[in-house]
Amino acid sequence: MSDHVAKSQPVLALPSNPIPSSVTPKSLSCSSPSVTYISRRTLVEVADGLLGVMTPSPTHMKPSVNSDSDGPSDEVSAYKAWLATCPSALSSFNQIIGSAQGKKIALFLDYDGTLSPIVNDPDKAFMSPEMRAAVKNVAKFFPTAIVSGRSRDKVFEFVNLKELCYAGSHGMDIMLSCADSESKIEDDKEAKLFQPASEFLPMIIEAYNSLVEATRSIRGANVENNKFCVSVHYRNVDKQDWNSVAQLVNDVLKSFPRLKLTTGRKVLEVRPVIDWDKGKAVEFLLQSLRLDDIGSVLPIYIGDDRTDEDAFKVLRQRNSGYGILVSQVPKETEAFYSLRNPSQVKEFLDSLVRWKEQAQPVHDQER
Numbered sequence: 001m002s003d004h005v006a007k008s009q010p011v012l013a014l015p016s017n018p019i020p021s022s023v024t025p026k027s028l029s030c031s032s033p034s035v036t037y038i039s040r041r042t043l044v045e046v047a048d049g050l051l052g053v054m055t056p057s058p059t060h061m062k063p064s065v066n067s068d069s070d071g072p073s074d075e076v077s078a079y080k081a082w083l084a085t086c087p088s089a090l091s092s093f094n095q096i097i098g099s100a101q102g103k104k105i106a107l108f109l110d111y112d113g114t115l116s117p118i119v120n121d122p123d124k125a126f127m128s129p130e131m132r133a134a135v136k137n138v139a140k141f142f143p144t145a146i147v148s149g150r151s152r153d154k155v156f157e158f159v160n161l162k163e164l165c166y167a168g169s170h171g172m173d174i175m176l177s178c179a180d181s182e183s184k185i186e187d188d189k190e191a192k193l194f195q196p197a198s199e200f201l202p203m204i205i206e207a208y209n210s211l212v213e214a215t216r217s218i219r220g221a222n223v224e225n226n227k228f229c230v231s232v233h234y235r236n237v238d239k240q241d242w243n244s245v246a247q248l249v250n251d252v253l254k255s256f257p258r259l260k261l262t263t264g265r266k267v268l269e270v271r272p273v274i275d276w277d278k279g280k281a282v283e284f285l286l287q288s289l290r291l292d293d294i295g296s297v298l299p300i301y302i303g304d305d306r307t308d309e310d311a312f313k314v315l316r317q318r319n320s321g322y323g324i325l326v327s328q329v330p331k332e333t334e335a336f337y338s339l340r341n342p343s344q345v346k347e348f349l350d351s352l353v354r355w356k357e358q359a360q361p362v363h364d365q366e367r
């Protein structure tokens with residue numbers, strides 16, 4: 001963030017939910033997070049200026065607007081050091097399957113940045129055919145759900161695998177249609193649909209229209225309707241206009257006190273104030289699919305974004321299962337393990353399939 005941007009900002013009256021401020025390298029740890037929380041109202045007073053609002057993750061050890069790519073050698077060594085506390089799920093594969101002995105693995109997969117690489121145009125975030133094959137294979141062995149900030153329809157369009165469960169809008173739109181013999185869910189579409197924020201639908205449509213109108217003059221700003229939430233993307237906006245985007249979103253939100261703002265990877269996400277997130281969605285899916293017995297099920301959640309931290313946290317608090325953070329840079333996280341990028345996610349999924357195939361041929365497998 002340039003000095004120009006950091007120093008010239010008015011204090012934004014953003015909703016008062018706390019989000020993490022940047023942390024010092026010393027406090028970085030995959031397993032024992034110690035993030036300092038601050039009010040959103042004071043975000044622009046943080047040393048990194050708008051970075052508190054508008055970075056892929058404000059919890060980076062070294063916040064950088066270019067941190068999606070590998071940096072110079074000191075960043076590479078920082079990453080290696082971080083791996084000591086947040087080990088690679090590939091290097092730790094034997095440990096992970098060791099914990100899965102005698103248990104059924106339940107898989108939860110985020111979409112953007114996890115199954116598909118981050119690209120400039122959200123409408124072109126396609127997953128590769130190889131990744132689709134990997135997800136399809138893994139779902140033959142393990143109950144698998146996609147948990148995304150996208151609308152459920154959109155993420156289904158991208159993934160296009162009928163054998164999975166889909167939770168869109170950050171878990172506010174869940175379809176329990178994944179084949180699982182134990183779930184005993186009636187074959188009735190309505191019984192399978194869970195939408196805890198349905199009353200907010202008209203409000204979200206109104207907010208979407210207002211946000212489109214408000215950001216019309218900002219070149220590169222893109223507003224995406226994710227059904228129960230709205231994403232305002234600034235990835236393609238000139239850096240000097242980032243604060244204007246934040247200010248405009250903030251102004252619109254003043255008329256919608258029942259909507260709140262969270263942040264993702266160069267995106268501001270507007271969503272209902274209800275106490276529901278990807279973590280709650282994972283708990284709901286585990287219960288609904290009868291996968292909530294800690295003794296017999298090992299849930300694994302793979303994700304790259306701050307919103308995935310809610311799910312990592314749930315697994316950590318249940319003391320059952322593992323969060324795996326996808327990141328190329330050190331981050332404070334509730335996850336237990338890490339993977340660098342979607343290619344490594346594919347490698348991990350392929351390894352799970354190979355392990356299962358070796359243990360038992362596919363026709364003998366019980367999902």
Ligand SMILES: O=P(O)(O)OC[C@H]1O[C@H](O[C@H]2O[C@H](CO)[C@@H](O)[C@H](O)[C@H]2O)[C@H](O)[C@@H](O)[C@@H]1O
Pocket residue numbers: 110111112113117118119120121122123125147148149150224226231233235264265266267269305307
């Ligand atoms: O929960 P997710 O499946 O990870 O969805 C989170 C947001 O992902 C998308 O935005 C991100 O990916 C885009 C495509 O690579 C990228 O252009 C953008 O900068 C990223 O923030 C999606 O477009 C959002 O609606 C989701 O909320």
